Amino acid sequence: MKVLVIGGGGREHTIVKKIKENPKVTEIFAIPGNGGIARDAKCIAIDAKDIDSIVKFAGEEKIDYAIVAPDDPLVLGCVDALEAIGIPCFGPRANAAIIEGSKVFSKNLMKKYGIPTAEYETFDDMEKALAYLETAPIPTVVKADGLALGKGVVIAETREDAKAAVISMMQDKKFGASGDNIVIEEFLTGPEVSVLSFTDGKVVVPMVSSMDHKRAGDNDTGLNTGGMGTVAPNPYYTPEIAEECMEKIFLPTMNAMNAEGRTFKGCLYFGLMITEDGPKVIEYNCRFGDPETQVVLPLLESDLLDIMMAVTEERLAEADVRFANKSACCVIMASKGYPESYEKGFEITIPDELWDKVYVAGAKEEDGKLLTNGGRVLGVTEVSGTLAEAVYKSYKSVEKIHFDNEYYRTDIGRRALNGLQSIC
Ligand code: AMP
Numbered sequence: 001m002k003v004l005v006i007g008g009g010g011r012e013h014t015i016v017k018k019i020k021e022n023p024k025v026t027e028i029f030a031i032p033g034n035g036g037i038a039r040d041a042k043c044i045a046i047d048a049k050d051i052d053s054i055v056k057f058a059g060e061e062k063i064d065y066a067i068v069a070p071d072d073p074l075v076l077g078c079v080d081a082l083e084a085i086g087i088p089c090f091g092p093r094a095n096a097a098i099i100e101g102s103k104v105f106s107k108n109l110m111k112k113y114g115i116p117t118a119e120y121e122t123f124d125d126m127e128k129a130l131a132y133l134e135t136a137p138i139p140t141v142v143k144a145d146g147l148a149l150g151k152g153v154v155i156a157e158t159r160e161d162a163k164a165a166v167i168s169m170m171q172d173k174k175f176g177a178s179g180d181n182i183v184i185e186e187f188l189t190g191p192e193v194s195v196l197s198f199t200d201g202k203v204v205v206p207m208v209s210s211m212d213h214k215r216a217g218d219n220d221t222g223l224n225t226g227g228m229g230t231v232a233p234n235p236y237y238t239p240e241i242a243e244e245c246m247e248k249i250f251l252p253t254m255n256a257m258n259a260e261g262r263t264f265k266g267c268l269y270f271g272l273m274i275t276e277d278g279p280k281v282i283e284y285n286c287r288f289g290d291p292e293t294q295v296v297l298p299l300l301e302s303d304l305l306d307i308m309m310a311v312t313e314e315r316l317a318e319a320d321v322r323f324a325n326k327s328a329c330c331v332i333m334a335s336k337g338y339p340e341s342y343e344k345g346f347e348i349t350i351p352d353e354l355w356d357k358v359y360v361a362g363a364k365e366e367d368g369k370l371l372t373n374g375g376r377v378l379g380v381t382e383v384s385g386t387l388a389e390a391v392y393k394s395y396k397s398v399e400k401i402h403f404d405n406e407y408y409r410t411d412i413g414r415r416a417l418n419g420l421q422s423i424c
């Protein structure tokens, strides 16, 4: 089987490595891939947003199955376009990917179907948004409607900050058309949990829960990033909460999308906050999370490609989805200065024995060397019987990998370990 994976980050490297385990797979292509993925797949220099070129390549190469991993191509209709030439895919069609592509859509969906989330108002008129902020409860959260590289969310501690966020999105167009519409919502508190799930529109099968670490600095300080590390499972996600989520959030979301004629097939990611009033949805993503995937898939004991194909063929209920009863920790090694400006082009050295635990995000291959080429350079995942051990081993491995200007958080997993103490 020839499999094509769209995307070029740590998430895609994890998917590629997992797909490789399936004996039916004879060849894997990645568009565009990266210098690390190139060790496990043939990388093709096409932009992941260039749907026409992707379709042309997939048709010419007679791809048997495609996995569309990032949000942009999903929202742009990559799955629809590949299916139109007869290539089965993993990932939602554009009309379902809107659950991530438009926050106004997802908030209205939750309101219509009674799915717990933060109270909110939507605006397409800046003056009305500013007037609303005169009396809105503070802190408040301002969100651009569309995709904004994970940066379209501002937690405003003061009315002035909230107004500045509205102006930058709606007037200064900081995120382009993504800010034409905005959501202003209630500020929630509580531990955050990421739950990735497989769904074929008939059943929802949640994967092991995880915890992201979004801020750049230790103790959750500094700027928001794409994610500086993850652990799984997330100790705040107890079996009782999991049951409540299935009943009040996961199944109602699947049913709501079906009722809207937007059946979601693929990986539906629930970003949850466990508030005093129970779990609430912070955001939906229409895809695997990054770097959640780097801890979730290493814990998957059954075959990823078989599960994905079961989703495509709407027979997920029969699929074998099993996770190891272990813990995983992924520490992201980044370029100093990320998520703002940073230098690139430094050689990365990785001991051979660590390669199967490394998921490369921002690196390119040049003259046989692996060079840094992005903010998040790579992730190192260790799996172990306990979370404490997984965290310890990840940091031991991180110490063996080197590149100039490397930066990583030193407290990945600490909050989860504290949570374990307070819950047990
Ligand atoms: P997002 O880009 O939607 O993942 O949001 C980024 C981060 O902002 C989330 O992971 C939360 O930590 C935070 N956030 C988003 N919405 C809210 C909210 N309503 N209340 C509190 N924090 C929020």
Ligand code: GLY
Pocket: 150, 212, 226, 227, 285, 288, 289, 290, 291, 292
């Ligand atoms: N780690 C959060 C995301 O993938 O959006």
